[in-house]
Amino acid sequence: MSAPIPYAEAVAEFEPVIGMEVHVELGTESKIFCGCPTAFGAPPNTQVCPVCLGLPGSMPVMNAMAIESTIRIGLALNCSIAEWCRMARKNYFYPDMPKDYQVSQYDEPLCVDGYLDVTVPTDDGPMVVRVGIERVHLEEDTGKLTHAGGATGRIHGADYSLVDYNRAGIPLVEIVTKPVTGTGALAPEVARAYVTELRDIMRGLGVSDVKMEEGSLRCDANVSLNLPGAEWGTRSETKNVNSLRSVERAVRSEIERQAGVLKSGGRVVQETRHFHEDTGVTTPGRSKEHAEDYRYFPEPDLVPIAPAREWVEELRRGLPEQPSVHRARLAQAWGIGDFEMATLVNAGVLELVEASVAAGVAPDAARKWWAGEFTRIANESGVEPASLAVTPADIARVEELIASGALNDKLARQVFEGVIAGEGTPDEVVAARGLAVVSDDGALLSAIDEALAAQPDVAEKIRGGKVQAAGAIVGAVMKATRGQADAGKVRELLLERLGVSDS
């Protein structure tokens, strides 16, 4: 086995071609073919019925909202909407699939041939890449397997598996891009920017909660490499890419690996690979060289879908603002430029900033917290900023405390640290950790008196009119109060104590 080669070398020699297959679980109330609820995290096999368990004799009936949502997604991705199409059965045996076929779409997808423009920050400023959309189709999700016995909890080496069919039949929209070429070294960033943009579109449409960590947005990344001017190489399909950060890392790692294989004279195998969050590399899964024959045929239990043109146009008119337009509007309102906006988007915090502003936080403060402190904490713990346990309301409250002088910036960081660690609301953290700014004049005055007594020469200078010497005393007081005092207040009291004025 050949070793991966460093990224810069890999992209200097080879041109990557990437393609993304994204599965989005629709946030409908009920499943695609039955009335079972779809809430995440219910006890196993409590959201099932004869239809989604595939019991003999049961029959599917299409959820109207699933069709509507799929069409809206297609429209938001600039696709053409089929005038007539059918669901198809994809036949293969697998224990997470109650009927041993998946109702999906084959050669008649609901939406085809669209595109999505994504922006990636580069050293030369933001770059726009148009990602072609091949198809958007509707299908049913499968049940969830838990592998038991064996050491790893993974499929390999397990003694047996357990199936929970709550997820079986949740509507799933598959969005497949056309191959994306010419992105060179930026391919991983483009992949990430695409999934980020797609996620924002889904949120804007309100069709899914698109939580990668809960699996409501799942991403497979296809990567191949070729020498400039040569034909496209053999592609691998990396599954299990469960965060935006992983999208970028998986593509990057796969480029490094394939380049290593090619450089050593090897051959890239067409296969499924799995991305591992912990190690940041992909490992081989099933070879796709002997592809299963799925024996697709039109689903006879469901009738064709023929969306009326007027209805499609009505849905088009009802689409929300495109995220790019929306962002431009926000940038203007917040008084920031393209670069700052791209930074927020790329960090995956734009919506968080937006929500914080909506909760009453000043735009600058919201940006500062999310793009700075919170992104740092998230990166350190290897999670998405959105999954941090801090709410817009928490930020608003902390800002309120800062404004009132009850907290300073340093203390505010400690409050958030506590909030994120699950210690409670900002007020609870302030109380529990004793973080309030010391504003009791008596306590401050005695600290000032102590500092003056300790540095009599400095005290003398100040009395003599050298007001700038006050800093040394203020610093000593701040140190004595472990930063819990408001420095401005200390200075004010100090000058008053010594009977000098500030000007």
Next chain:
Amino acid sequence: MSAITRAEVAHLARLARLDLAEDELDHYAEQLDVILTSVARVSEVAADDIPPTSHPVPLVNVTRPDEARPGLPRADALAAAPAVEDDRFRVPRILEEEE
């Protein structure tokens, strides 16, 4: 359309999850061939300009409103299962990965 081979029958049996015995493979190779030869006449008549009929009734757009209803009590859902553990269907170990 050539005669169906024993190897093809074995492949079909694997796809269809039928653990056919050796003599069954021979038997089905022969019978499928006879049946397929007889039904192959369908290709005589169906010209390119004939649209296929997948559904006998010309209905389209049959949907239901997106409303949740309770399904089966879990005990009923699991009642017929050959093996159950932790309120889940227990199945033998899986060697092949999901598609």
Next chain:
Amino acid sequence: MSTPLERDLIRQSAATLAEAIAEGEVSAREVTQAHLDRIAEVDGDVHAFLHVDAEGALATADAVDASRAAGDALGPLAGVPLALKDILAMKGVPTTCGSKILEGWRPPYDATVVERLRAAGIPILGKTNMDEFAMGSSTEHSAYGPTRNPWDLDRIPGGSGGGSAAAIASFEAPLAIGTDTGGSIRQPAAVTGTVGVKPTYGGVSRYGLVALASSLDQAGPCTRTVMDAALLHAVIGGHDPRDSTSIPDPMPDVVAAAARADVRGMRIGLVRELTGEGYQAGVEQRFREAVEILEHLGAEVVEVSCPHFEYALGAYYLILPSECSSNLARFDGMRYGLRVGDDGNASVEEVMSLTREAGFGPEVKRRIMLGTYALYSGYYDAYYGQAQKVRTLIQRDFEAAFAQCDVLVSPTAPTTAFRIGEKVDDPLAMYLNDVATIPVNMAGNCAMSLPVGLAPEDGLPVGLQVMAPPMADDRLYLVGGALEGALRDRWGHLLIEEVPSL
């Protein structure tokens, strides 16, 4: 002096029994018990039932009697017991589809047909035998042993719904439900001297009907009289939102049509391709005589050609196996039914394969293999795709014929009942039994088989098939009712009354 009713409850029509129950001449419990007694008496020979639910049937009968006592209005078939083909899900009652793979499975839900039967106060006596997953024309492919034809216990009762037809013909039940994918209601009706109707596709809900071929399957009534079939058809038919292929339009008034029983002024088409070679002489003879009667009754009879019907059988044996190979995939031993070979070491793939190998019979495996092959990507266009085009051609043949005629007629089956064992190892010979019934399933039309006499050479029943356009099921009853009435006038009784006593 006793009335005929009191002499023999089991020999009455469902309509007569319903009226007697409504009038209080007899209780629903007495009627149900009489049929349960009959089953106990003769089913050892006939083997029409796989499971008898005496308790459930009597409970329904008692509820009907209580309703009547309370002065509630009763439905038109309230209290008249019924035999249900074992392919319809019935909550808590074993549903096997004639297969070992489902042995012991008790569905946690009711099929829509069953719900409607329950709502109509119809006691369900039990589940009837059938070819495994409805694949067959003789009921010999049941994993639980064959059903026998009450006219001659050495002969087949037709299939796949041989159990339902035999239950009717042996007076074990006045009503039964069958399902018809390529003739499984009509062919058994023909060979047992009973009436069977395949409603328009989408006319009766398929929800809860274990699918053989989803685009062909349809449940319908099996009875001894045309009026009984109409009454049962009206109970089970009509739109069901749980079946996406269910027709939303109101169904035609089949009961009124059966009562009118009039063919005056109707144009009846004789399908040239569904006679002649391959049809038994006595079958042809009785068929021709019946057509003459229809002419006498005031119908105009013309000959029509449906040139693509000769391809129907071939296309059917591509479409049906294709759909069934997919529909039957779910029987994999994971969630219900049989599981074989789970020794803690075997993989899921091995257990599925061992289970299906052990749980399915030879005809089921044959068709699954055939369908897997026909859907295989390299052959899809040549087989499945072409078969779907033939389907279009058959629909066009029907459209052209119905532009000239109100209904079409043919013999229902090419022969009378054959001997058990005669064709069981010859799939092609077995498939030919459905040559006249298959075109209707392919096109989604409706059709009825009714008895028109005994073939002179073997003394066994012959059936005539009436075919009508989609959603013109009432025409079946106009023709069937008129012909049945004329034959009864000629013979002085129904043909079924000539069945030997068991």
